[in-house]
Amino acid sequence: MSTCAEIIIRLLEAYGVEVIFGIPGVHNVELYRGLDVSPIRHVTPRHEQGAGFMADGYARATGKVGVCFTVTGPGLTNILTAMGQAYADSVPMLVISTANPIEQLGAPVGALHELRAQRNLAAEVSAFSQTVLHPGQLPEALARAMAVFSSARPRPVYLEIPVDVLAATVDEMPVRTCPLPERPAPSRASLDGAAELLAQARNPVVVLGGGAVSAAAEARQLIELLDAPTILTVNGRGLLAPEHPLLAGENLGAAPIRQAFHDADVVLAIGTELGETEMYPLPVELTASGKLIRIDIDAEQLTRKPFADVSLLGDAAAALSGLALRLKRRAGGDGVARAAALRKANQAALPxxxxxxxxxxxxxxxxxxxxxxxxxxxxxxxxxxxxxxxxxxxxxxxxxxxxxxxxxxxxxxxxxxxxxxxxxxxxxxxxxxxxxxxxxxxxxxxxxxxxxxxxxxxxxxxxxxxxxxxxxxxxxxxxxxxxxxxxxxxxxxxxxxxxxxxxxxxxxxxxxxxxxxxxxxxxxxxxxxxxxGQQNTCTAEFPEAVLMPAAP
Incomplete structure (x- = not known):
């Protein structure tokens, strides 16, 4: 016999979870039964908001899922802000909370930590939220969560378990993980259409966002084939090394970059909302006189402004690899010179x-x-x-x-x-x-x-x-x-x-x-x-003699 809580720990172990950020309380102590002998490390924050932020930082630095344990009521409301940050920045976070007993759900009785519908609160900042009403629902609920993290736009998932369900003992349940779906690849038709535009481009520009953070090699290969000046958003930083000759800038709000975006005959934007938080000091609307190609794993994002002429729905690495197979290296291009000019203009524009x-x-x-x-x-x-x-x-x-x-x-x-x-x-x-x-x-x-x-x-x-x-x-x-x-x-x-x-x-x-x-x-x-009082070289121009790697 095992408790529902013990099954949760074993399922998390099976999915490779290494760390849990959580605060034990009266409502969720059952989650800690057996955790002391688990290989999963437990870190105790001093506030549930801190737990969420820790999970967020862990996920962004490693690419793994950040997992949190919270209690009913204030535990959830305290972590909601952290979930909102993770939701906005597409961070994989699993929040496992408790709820009051099943008989009290939807029927307020003045119980400790009572909320009328706490799952509804979490739904606003999660890919999905679910109340687990029976231990047998756990494997499917966790599999759904892991599928979001591995195969879709990664955002928080919220699972709540009533305290009586959490403590329930059940017949030994086999701990099986579900084979997770692969990230989707763009259609051949969309890849062909984008490749045709890029092959004809004379002065392309690329924008790399956080959605490409796991596709650094594929991104470098493609921009070098295109000979395209490249802009990195905040969450896309590091996708190109600082000395890369095609790195053109970082601030989508800077006047030189806005002008380059507008003047390009083709702009390729990968894994970015092209949103206002990428623009300093004030947000402005990006306009393009040429064609815009957008790559994103989120279909909804591809229907938002600025509207694309060609949309590729799918994983960034798969899309970039697919485009690279369809393109030849541009010969005699001026991408390095255009990137150098943009860097110089951006530096001059800084206050x-x-x-x-x-x-x-x-x-x-x-x-x-x-x-x-x-x-x-x-x-x-x-x-x-x-x-x-x-x-x-x-x-x-x-x-x-x-x-x-x-x-x-x-x-x-x-x-x-x-x-x-x-x-x-x-x-x-x-x-x-x-x-x-x-x-x-x-x-x-x-x-x-x-x-x-x-x-x-x-x-x-x-x-x-x-x-x-x-x-x-x-x-x-x-x-x-x-x-x-x-x-x-x-x-x-x-x-x-x-x-x-x-x-x-x-x-x-x-x-x-x-x-x-x-x-x-x-x-x-x-x-x-x-x-x-000290000379700065952090944004100094890099030698143009730096050579790009040869095409594979």
Whole structure:
């Protein structure tokens, strides 16, 4: 005999789940029966929102499913914001919650943690939500969830189990996983149509988004065949190495990139919404005078503006490979020269105010090559979104895209660190306002021995909103905050913490951070003089003599 909860753990093991982020409570303690002898690692956040953000960061850094356990009622409502962020950015997240006993569902009696229809709340931020009313429904429910993560647009899935079902004992149930469907490939007709347009293109432009993050090799092969300047969205960063001669820019809102998008005779957009959160400082409508080809695994996305002339529904890697088979390398093209001109124009268009942030990111990248950067909605992040070029995919992501929540960076960096382990350093880019949303997760990081590096940008409040209000002629009310002594607080949690006064000190602290088993918090004041005193090469032009790999 096994309980329903024990079956859940064994099914998760069978699907390869390695980590669960969860908080035990009266309603979900049965989920912990047998978890102590499972190979699955359990990390205890200090808030369910933190659990969701950790699962999100884990999933983005590894490509694996982030799994959370929550309790009924407030456990769900606390994690909804994290689910909203994951939904907006297409992150695979499985949230398993409890519900009150079956007899109380839909019939409020004033029970603890009672919600009239909590599944309906979760439905707004999930690919699907389901109430499991019998242990026999579990294998199918989990198989449906895993199919979403592996074969469709990956978004959160919510499964809730009434407490009486969770504790029920059942005859021994065979733990079988369902063979998951492969990602769909575009039709031959759509591939032929797109290839015909691309073969005739004289000045194509490519946009690579987060939907192509697992297709780096296929993306490089195709853009080199096309000889096409390529723009990387925030979630597509690292798909091209910083020195790649066809890397043209990062900010879809920059005037030179908008003009290139408009002037191209063919634009190929892969796995991107071409949405407003990719545009800084303000969203604008992208227009194309030529043809637009869009590749996406989500059919609904392909029906949204800007409308495509040819739509390819399917997996990015399959689509890019299919197009490469139909195309020949463009001879005598000017793609490298056009990309170089775009890089130069983009660099010239950056405001002078961005200099401190470029200097900072250059110093971080020099000290921590190959690091994973996880950002909050913070000034350092909004700036880095316009120019920073990580060295590989899954290395730069933040909450300014999609849902745009505060408090994301710290717990998401912890989840990323759980995923990458000792192989790579992980840096959380936080602001003094945002970190107060989830600062309690420092205790979780100390407990779990997660040596994340927190780069804390302190501007005494909500600096980005303060500037926005002033620009709009609105008195900056509610943005100048009482800011605590972060160094003392961090040390109180058991972290290592210092205030940074020079680039030399920053480099030394970053070097030492890798020797610790607790977080390192490095606070930098926005008005620190050293930030503007160092020459920056983070967005310098790369030598045009760099050769592209030969075509296979």
């Amino acid at each position: 002078e105010s961005i200099e401190p942030y470029r200097n900072l990111m250059e110093a971080l990248d020099a000290a921590l090559p190959g690091a994973v950067y996880v950002g909050d909605s913070a000034q350092t992040v909004y700036a880095a979104n316009q120019f920073f070029r990580p060295r590989q995919p899954r290395s730069f992501f933040n909450s300014s895209t999609g849902y745009g929540t505060l408090g994301y960076g710290l717990p998401a960096a912890m989840g990323a660190k759980v995923g990458v382990g000792t192989a790579r350093p992980v840096v959380a880019l936080m602001g003094d306002g945002g970190i107060l949303f989830t600062i309690g997760e420092l205790a979780s990081a100390v407990e779990a021995q997660l040596p994340v590096i927190v780069l804390l940008w302190n501007n005494d409040g909500y600096g980005e909103i303060r500037n926005y209000m002033i620009d709009k002629g609105i008195a900056p009310l509610g943005v100048d905050l009482v800011v605590p002594d972060f160094i003392t607080i961090a040390r109180g949690f058991g972290c290592y913490a210092e205030r940074i006064g020079s680039f030399e000190q920053l480099a030394a602290e970053l070097a030492d951070a890798g020797n610790r088993t607790v977080p390192t918090i490095l606070e930098i004041r926005q008005d620190a003089a050293f930030l503007t």
